[in-house]
Amino acid sequence: MNMNKELYNMIFKRKSFHLFRNIGEESISTNEVEQIERVYRTLIPLCPEIKTAIRIVPAAETTCKRGQQYCILLYSEKKDDYLQNIGYLGEQLDLYLVSQNIGTLWFGIGKTDEPSYEELDFVIMIAISKIDDEKKFRKDMYKSKRKPIDEIWIGEPIKGISDIVRFAPSACNTQPWIVEHADSTLKVYRYKKQGKRGIMPADKVTFYNQIDIGIFLCFLDLCLQHEAIPYETQLYTDNGLDHEKTMNAVYKM
Structure with a gap:
């Protein structure tokens, strides 16, 4: 829907x-x-x-x-x-x-x-x-501080998707996500650079970053729907473990 x-x-x-x-x-x-x-x-x-x-x-x-x-x-x-x-x-x-x-x-x-x-x-x-x-409100979204595409997107960028989803809000602007694009599949991971947590308490990083992933998936869905790209989503349970990359969703386009 x-x-x-x-x-x-x-x-x-x-x-x-x-x-x-x-x-x-x-x-x-x-x-x-x-x-x-x-x-x-x-x-x-x-x-x-x-x-x-x-x-x-x-x-x-x-x-x-x-x-x-x-x-x-x-x-x-x-x-x-x-x-x-x-x-x-x-x-x-x-x-x-x-x-x-x-x-x-x-x-x-x-x-x-x-x-x-x-x-x-x-x-x-x-x-x-x-x-x-x-x-x-925001006058020019592209002037806001976000990671460049090549830090959050592995594989061929998708115009109207890769360049927009990176502006999703996140706790302390941590932007804790990586997308892997191969063939017609997007794999979305919660990403935590080991040893780096910014100003967040260590015991709260994963909690807020899981909320952030939900925000990111909302942006991703809105962009795919706007570009009229049909897709199916499979969610993966994130147990909140402290791994560098944790699979959260796979999109088949």
Whole structure:
């Protein structure tokens, strides 16, 4: 099932608002909050068998202090690949919010007083605020700092795919993915350069990088669908082991 086509266009507009400053006086209305909740229920999961839910709460009810108005708390059953699934769903929501001129920030270290909801466990939050001017979003995606294609893509690049997916957001901008392209197959790996973790706590690197892979797969699917490239996906269970490369998905085109 294909995702909303409009989400693809938002790839070029979105940016992470690390601080919500100089964004104007507009607020997210009650109607918009209700619409976000409705839209979430229409999103396409990576793993349909995994139950998830969201709660949208005022900023003061979390430990995230970035000047946002609300935080979207994402909850899930803990099953194989639940982190990738949350990343995949959350990124669709992220791109939808951008289409509504709502700025976003995936906030990994945030905590809430409600660690469970509807018998599901809290996973991660997205901070959000209304932005008064579209010009405050990304002006030129290609100027943002990302790894060059040859660091994340092995084999022949695919125009409209390889050059776009590398802009997927990730925790601390670690970009923990490698794609191997051979014949008509894409193999997607979670990649961790041994001995390097940036500023993330060592015991959280794999946790957030699995969410990142879900975000990346969302970008990859949107790009393939935009380019009208038919494909089938086989997911592989990522047990969160500390290997350099961990297979997460194989795409047959």
